[in-house]
Amino acid sequence: MAEEKEVKSFKDLGVIKELVDACDNLGWKTPTKIQIEAIPLALEGKDIIGLAQTGSGKTGAFAIPILQALLQTPQPFFACVLSPTRELAIQIAEQFEALGSDIDVKCAVLVGGIDLVQQSLSLGRRPHIVVATPGRLVDHLSNTKGFSLRALKYLVLDEADMLLNQEFEKAIDEILDAIPHERRTYLFSATMTKKVKKLQRACLKNPVKIEASSKYSTVDTLKQQYRFVPSKHKNCYLVHILTEMSGKTSMVFTRTCDSTLLLAYILRNLGFSAIPISGQMSQAKRLGAINKFKEGECNILICTDVASRGLDIPSVDMVINYDIPMNSKDYIHRVGRTARAGRSGVAISLINQFEVEWYMQIEKLIGKKLPEYPAIEEEVLRLLERIAEAKRISQMKIKETGGKKRLERGDDDEEDTDKYLGLNKRKSFEKSKRR
Numbered sequence: 001m002a003e004e005k006e007v008k009s010f011k012d013l014g015v016i017k018e019l020v021d022a023c024d025n026l027g028w029k030t031p032t033k034i035q036i037e038a039i040p041l042a043l044e045g046k047d048i049i050g051l052a053q054t055g056s057g058k059t060g061a062f063a064i065p066i067l068q069a070l071l072q073t074p075q076p077f078f079a080c081v082l083s084p085t086r087e088l089a090i091q092i093a094e095q096f097e098a099l100g101s102d103i104d105v106k107c108a109v110l111v112g113g114i115d116l117v118q119q120s121l122s123l124g125r126r127p128h129i130v131v132a133t134p135g136r137l138v139d140h141l142s143n144t145k146g147f148s149l150r151a152l153k154y155l156v157l158d159e160a161d162m163l164l165n166q167e168f169e170k171a172i173d174e175i176l177d178a179i180p181h182e183r184r185t186y187l188f189s190a191t192m193t194k195k196v197k198k199l200q201r202a203c204l205k206n207p208v209k210i211e212a213s214s215k216y217s218t219v220d221t222l223k224q225q226y227r228f229v230p231s232k233h234k235n236c237y238l239v240h241i242l243t244e245m246s247g248k249t250s251m252v253f254t255r256t257c258d259s260t261l262l263l264a265y266i267l268r269n270l271g272f273s274a275i276p277i278s279g280q281m282s283q284a285k286r287l288g289a290i291n292k293f294k295e296g297e298c299n300i301l302i303c304t305d306v307a308s309r310g311l312d313i314p315s316v317d318m319v320i321n322y323d324i325p326m327n328s329k330d331y332i333h334r335v336g337r338t339a340r341a342g343r344s345g346v347a348i349s350l351i352n353q354f355e356v357e358w359y360m361q362i363e364k365l366i367g368k369k370l371p372e373y374p375a376i377e378e379e380v381l382r383l384l385e386r387i388a389e390a391k392r393i394s395q396m397k398i399k400e401t402g403g404k405k406r407l408e409r410g411d412d413d414e415e416d417t418d419k420y421l422g423l424n425k426r427k428s429f430e431k432s433k434r435r
């Protein structure tokens with residue numbers, strides 16, 4: 001413990017000057033707990049299993065040692081990082097490029113939803129770092145002429161517990177067969193499952209396990225609350241909370257892709273600045289939605305769990321679980337979108353009669369009872385008529401425009417929608433609510 005207190009900078013961890021300067025340029029003045037634990041062991045050449053709360057600096061914990069090793073022995077296709085989602089893969093690549101901007105590090109991102117030929121050209125430039133989703137990486141290993149990872153030195157599985165799900169199993173096995181057995185391997189996640197033991201036996205050599213947090217914990221700066229509500233009144237409570245938190249940035253998690261679109265329309269019709277994101281949208285539209293949210297053009301992101309993993313959106317003030325996740329571990333990842341890097345945040349879960357069991361599993365997982373979100377029911381239900389009308393108009397609009405098919409194609413026309421619903425209606429809505 002005494003040694004940990006003495007660590008004041010990345011230099012103290014053994015990081016070379018070029019990368020210390022890069023960290024400083026990114027505003028990383030002092031290393032986080034997971035970085036303090038992981039970087040020295042990684043620099044010693046150890047395989048690592050890293051468990052840390054989301055927003056704790058996991059990407060830096062594996063990117064810095066990889067870049068330091070790359071500087072010592074430069075070569076193409078030096079490291080491969082696997083991610084379960086496209087957005088997280090793009091974000092990881094951005095961090096590698098930012099850290100390596102002064103040392104000419106080249107990255108390639110291989111994810112679905114983007115042209116294969118364009119990605120093949122990127123691989124033809126022989127990048128140092130490949131960041132990929134498993135399925136798309138297998139596509140290129142099978143079909144892109146001249147592309148091989150036979151000389152790979154580092155493999156990283158980020159959000160490793162999700163990568164061990166059945167949907168990725170076949171692709172992960174094919175990737176492990178296509179890369180050298182002699183390499184360094186890192187597994188990082190906010191949550192770990194029993195499946196990790198299986199992968200540990202398959203691809204890690206005497207790994208060091210680092211737990212920079214309790215197994216399933218949330219950060220102390222996160223204020224968590226719940227509210228039991230009838231299903232038919234969920235929209236009223238959602239609008240009430242968003243109005244109470246007016247001006248704050250919020251992520252609202254739903255269970256289905258259809259719900260993201262409907263809720264976004266309803267909220268826009270009430271004058272809120274909301275935008276949907278789900279797995280049915282095209283990659284360009286998904287990135288466009290995240291960028292609009294990051295840049296403040298919209299301050300409410302309505303999303304499925306596609307947005308719950310690893311996304312670094314530092315300004316999120318609040319997470320609302322409109323639908324409780326069926327897998328309690330997904331709750332950890334959802335609420336981890338707020339209260340990042342020492343900031344405060346709020347997480348509110350709206351629970352109907354069918355979700356009580358799932359909610360009890362969440363409380364059991366995090367090891368504490370949560371306080372109830374305070375709201376005067378009569379005041380909340382005053383919104384009922386206005387919200388019912390907004391829902392009716394929204395459903396009519398979705399039906400007129402073939403909403404589900406447009407969502408799947410990703411051609412939800414933001415300008416037409418904004419013009420139709422009128423983002424300027426919010427003032428009149430808030431004014432009427434105060435009466």
